[in-house]
Amino acid sequence: MAADQQDRTSFLAGRFRDLTATLLSLAAVLCAGPVSAQAGKPAAPAAAAAPVKLDTVTARRGDFQLTVDAAGKLQLHKWADAYAQIAGQVKDVPVAIGDTVQADQALLEIAPAQQATKVESNRAQMARLQAELADQRAQLDFAQLQFKRQTQLKAQNATREEAFESARMNASSASARLDAITAQIRELEATLKIDEEARQKTLVKSPIAGTVVSLAARPGQILAASQLAAPLLRIADLSEMTVAARVAENDVTRLRPGMAASFTTPGYPGKRWSGKLRQVIPVPADGTGEQGKQAFYIVLFEVKNPDHELMSGMSAQVQFLVAQARDAVLLPASCLGAPDEDGLVKVNVVDAGQRVSARKVKVGLRNAQQAQILSGLAAGDKVLAGPVPDALAAPASGT
Structure with missing residues (x-):
């Protein structure tokens, strides 16, 4: 009985030692760190913190331009209008829009209201007076010769007094008639000069060399005296154009004459024209700067147009170079x-x-x-x- 009690005590002590060893082993593993979910494999180390991503830009070298941008329109730079100087009927228009003309070239002809028969009558009268003048000069020469002869005879007491006085009177009369005819000729010459000037006015001539850009006359059109103030044609020199840019009031104060200017136009993508600022119109453009509206000012500069690529009315995106x-x-x-x-x-x-x-x-x-x-x-x-x-x-x- 005592032996059985001793064996049971020995068994319980061994089981207690085994349990204690197991608990100690488990505690050692827990203190060493986490374990993998898979038996026999160590757990992976914790992930490192991600680096901070920085948004940066790099300073670089390059050319810098400070500009004022504006919208503009192309317009004619040099042009002149041709007017009729006399009333009448348009007889002929030998030019058309787009034609190139020279200075003083006839652009159209007007048949004046004055009858051409009057001019012909004046010319015929001039011819008659010229003939009378020649005849009167011959009569004057003869009368002067007779008077000279009578003067010599009188000195010799070889002629009568009546013959001498008659010769003197004939010479004086012939000279007076010659003066009268000469005066008539001069008066008629003035009239013919007026007729010639009127004839010259029948031709409307080009005031400058260039291109016909507008035409308001047609053959057969009647021009009254009240219509003489209206231009019949406009001639423009298209070798140079003006750019009129609308610049806002907060930008126009930075612009100065002589400043470099350039522009592009939609009709020629990728092409740029350049010029020099000529003038800043010192009053606001129409319809701006009123009742609280922002004011815009017209800024003008010219560009060469030798090939006539640019045309009046084209839009332009303009840049004025303020500094660079x-x-x-x-x-x-x-x-x-x-x-x-x-x-x-x-x-x-x-x-x-x-x-x-x-x-x-x-x-x-x-x-x-x-x-x-x-x-x-x-x-x-x-x-x-x-x-x-x-x-x-x-x-x-x-x-």
Whole structure:
């Protein structure tokens, strides 16, 4: 009985030792770290934190232009109108729109209201007077010869007094008739000159060399005296055109005569014409600047048009070059904030180690897209485009 009690005690003590060993082994494993879900395999290490991604832009070298943009229209630069100078009927129009003409070339002919028979009558009368003048000169020569002979005879007491007086009177009368005919001829010459001037006015001539761009006359048209103030034709020199740009009031103050200007037009994609600013019209364009509306001003400049590619009325996208810088350090304007009291702008520079530091830069020319950096940055420097992440914030440093 005692032996059975001793065996049972020995068995329970062995089981307690085995249980204690198992618990100790399990505690050691738990203290060593997590275990894999698969038996006999260690658990994978925890993943490292992902690096912060920085949105940066790189300062680069390039040419910078500060411009004023405006919409415009092409218009004639040099042109002249041709008018009728006398009333009458349009007889002939030998030109058409688009024809090239020379200065003083006849553009059309007008049959005057004055009858042509009157002109012919004046010419016939002139011919008659010229014949009478020749005859009267012959009679004067004969009368003067007779008077001279009578004067010699009288000196010799070889003629009667009546014959001498008659010869003197005939010479004086012939001279007076000659003067009268000469006066009539001069009067008729003035009339014929007026007739010739009127005949010249029947031809409407081109005031300049160029191209016919408008025509308001047709054969058979009657021109009254009240219509003489209206132009019949317009001649334009198309070798040069004027660009009239509409510039907003907040931009026009930056423009000056002589400034470089250029434009493109939809009719010739990719082609650009250039000129020099000639004039800023100092009054607002029609319909602008009234009752709170923004004012626009017309700015004019000329461009060469030797091939007559450009035509009046074409639209133009105009640029006026206000300032420019070549081979400058450039940075997008979106990376820049407002300047401080010293006129400097703070930017965040990212180095090769992805460290961010603040730096103050001096800005030169600037527009809505990009800015010229005068100092503080070099070409190739990377600038943070957005705000500095909290994890990478570092003390500011200036240059």
